[in-house]
Amino acid sequence: LKSTHLTKLSHEGTLSLMDLEPSLSPVLNKVEGLIKEHFRKRDHEKSRELIDKWKNEGVYPYVGKAENIVEDAERKVFDIMAINVIKYIPQFDNGDLKLKKFQFKLLRHIVGSCPDDLRTILEEVLSLPKEKQTELAEILRDASLSAVISVSKIITDRLKFISGLENVLFHPNTRKVFKERSQLHKIMADNTWFFGESFTLSVNDKSLTEVLRVHLEKQGIDIPVDEKVTRIDGSVGIVDLMLTRSIGKNYPDEREHIIIELKAPKVNIGQSEIEQVKSYAYAVAEDSRFNGLKTKWNFWVISNELTTYALRELKQKNLPEGAIYQAEEMTIWIKTWSQLIQENKHRLGFLQNQLNISYDREDGLQFLKQKYAEYTEGVVFENESQDEYID
Template sequence: MSGNKSIKVQVKKDHISKQTKSQPIQALAEIIWNALDADATKVEVLFKENPTEGLGIEQIILRDNGHGMTYQEADQLFSSLGGSWKAQRRVSQQQQRFLHGQEGKGRFKAFALGRIVEWYVNYKENDQFYAFNIQGRADDIDQFFLSELTRPDVKKTGVDVIISELHKQFKLLDADYAIEKLAPVFALYLSNYPGIIISVAGQKLQIETLISRRDSYQLQPIQFEGKEYAYEMEIIEWNQLNEKEIHFCNAQGLPLYRHEKSINGVSAYSFTAYIKSEHISELHNAGNLEMFEWEPSLQSVLKNAESVIKQHFLQRRIDDSCHILQKWKEEKVYPYENEPGTTVEDAERKVFDIVALNINESLPAFDKADNKTKTFQFRMLRQSIEKSPEDLQTIIKEVLNLPSEKQQELVELLQETSLSSIITASRLVADRLKFLAGLEEIIFSPDTRNTLKERSQLHRILAKNTWIFGDAFSLAVDDKSLTQVLKKHADAHGIKAVIDEPVKRIDGTVGIVDLMLTRSIPRNHSDEREHLVVELKQPKVAIGSKEISQIKSYAFAVAEDERFRTLKSKWNFWVISNDYDSYAKRERSQKGYSDGVIYQSDHTDETDITIWIKTWSEIISECKHRMEFLKSHLDYNIDANDGLKYLKDKYAEYTKGVLDHIV
């Protein structure tokens, strides 16, 4: 190449070689992006066949009508990796279109397709037209050859990229395949700039005919390095393509990374999901986007996006099958008459529709069954959904006899969407609200509080519902001695302690603790535990000096026994009843203590202990407050009778003689 100038890339050869590693379609897309960033309105991808029959395609040619690059820019750009003029801009020079690339690495991707790459450049400067060419070889990747500058006869601008000595006969050399793979990459860009034409072997990339539907969703924002980033996602469904993929994009929707992962439950649809955020651009610029498996902030985004995608196609499936649902309603086999009135009812209805439609699709015999059989089966399905989504999974696997692949897809779909979670949460909240209503009634009603027994009834019910004292606590000791409390304290720290002497109160007696609950302390204290010791009193008993002395004796036994001091723990002691006397009122109103606290160890004590007087009205009020948000969103309205019936049905053995009047 006499007369040509040699350009040496000022980067190590092995580092440049890494930039040439790319999937064929990605490499082709990068060259097209370079053309679009140079304000091209027309980009042609052409395939030149070898004149010898049977040898296939010998060259890939990409031709654009962009502004090209100047002779001086070429010298600078090809002598370095990076340093692109685009790094200093966000929009193109002439058309002010959003830029895809900013790093100057795209030109090296062409070597993923062939050994020799040539750039034939035409550009305009000061009303004069110029031309030159550049050539590079994959086996000498750190050196390019720049031709002399000429004045061409043809007055035009643009770049022809010619790739020769192809590494193989790629799939993308089939125009239909190339169109199918390029469409998701350029869909949003071509939608934003409809005047642009991209063609492959004369076949135009017609996005408007390929897209069947577009939907946009706001995703949850994320915090990254002290800054909040907004996220949104656009889902495009395709008419003819067979795609199911996710693209991470910059805020303008230009794809920067294709995520290859299958999503369960969307097999019936062809789509591309575009996740957009400035955060993605920053990760891309820092070189961290392709390593997203190790980036926690992106993992939460992906999880959120996958959930939204599944919800989207669940609803699409139901919408597409409206005629089947309508047929069942007309046959009067559909088990719902009225429209759903609450969030929970809506979730239950959607789960029913999804499962029923899958049964109808997978079991041809079902549609041929008589209406009486369908009515019975649908009623059983509805009851299973309302009772528990977990039972529904058993029915799907063991009763419905669906194909194994369909079973797995359906079970995973129901597990991973929020519908089952809504139903499960609703059952939990409903049961807890009923429990609180019933507990409040039997504790405060004159008809029940005087007959309710503390140890054999109230105690036993609460031992099965320790969430009332806080969801993070778990039951450790139930009606056991202080010695057992010490053992559980050691167990909580993973220590197998040999306890050869019982724990005794100051007066030498062995105390029996009603309930002991324990939990880990959050906020970077994984080696610490918090214990809650509860002393229950019969509702008719007002807390006074006797009850206060008892709870203090338990607390001080812990404080005085050196075996409790060796492990980091926080201890809370509660004595609970409906009311307290004037002595207790003064005790729980001491200056410097929180309301209800009657003793607090100071920082010099080796054991952290707090003693409380609590009333049932305070505890029930705190529980109701914790669930108020869920209650309002799930539209529950529980009265006292609902609660009493729940207690009688659930805890019949512990409410005998107390709730016999409840039907």
């Protein structure tokens, strides 16, 4: 820095006071900002040169422009991580190109699929100083990049799941062999968000007695359940799924349960299916141990199609659409898979559009096949006959 004012302060012996000298403080602050900006630009240029070098070497794991905001966010996180890997492990950039390409692909996979593991990489793999770990974590957090990627991964997986489920339930070949208890039940128990985002799984393939135990436990009531809960005919009913949620902050002691009876796609909802779910509802209504607690009960029976008997049940007056019984805090519903699938598509549609997520039918089938291989045994996924599948 050069100026007549600085020369004057030097002659007066006050230049060494630096920011204690009132006339120097604003100048020094501005200079400090300019220097930081200069080095920030230099770092940015070096980073850009390094990324261009990786592209020329053919090891950079992305090609072309980002297709959507999620991929753009993912690339930024990858760049931040990769550049800092080079800073702290310089030999990484000088190694074998095939190995580096593989390592970059691995890092991309972690960034895109497991962003929560990035902190572990910073701490345990790279052994970065605590100060640098905090700095990088703040960069990622401030940019909300890992959050965007995590949300996108969840939404994409759910859309693929819905697509795969839709095809398995409605394809004329798979619907005939898709089993309720050993396949459909187990898959849906792992995806209870499908029935309601705020509900959690509380009972899975257990008796009505277990339903009572969980119900009391959710209300904080610690009493032994010595006597079984039975249906009106004295039999012990086995519930497929029970989901539970708290009503809300304004009603912390209130709960809502959904008891779900799943039916294989080849089974139409008729008189016997309706009587089955009614027997569960009436067992709860008639057992005094369920009474006196602020709880809403919903009972669902779900399948592909309805018989004329079920359609007539749905024509009752003064009931919500889809309900066949309602009294006090209890409602019995008939649901179809197509109805629930459309509701989920609608709910996820906004985020899908905002994140520009794209997938096709084959993505959905492969997702279901790979994630639930043990539960889809005997269900044929034939790529060559893909055009036979129903939208």
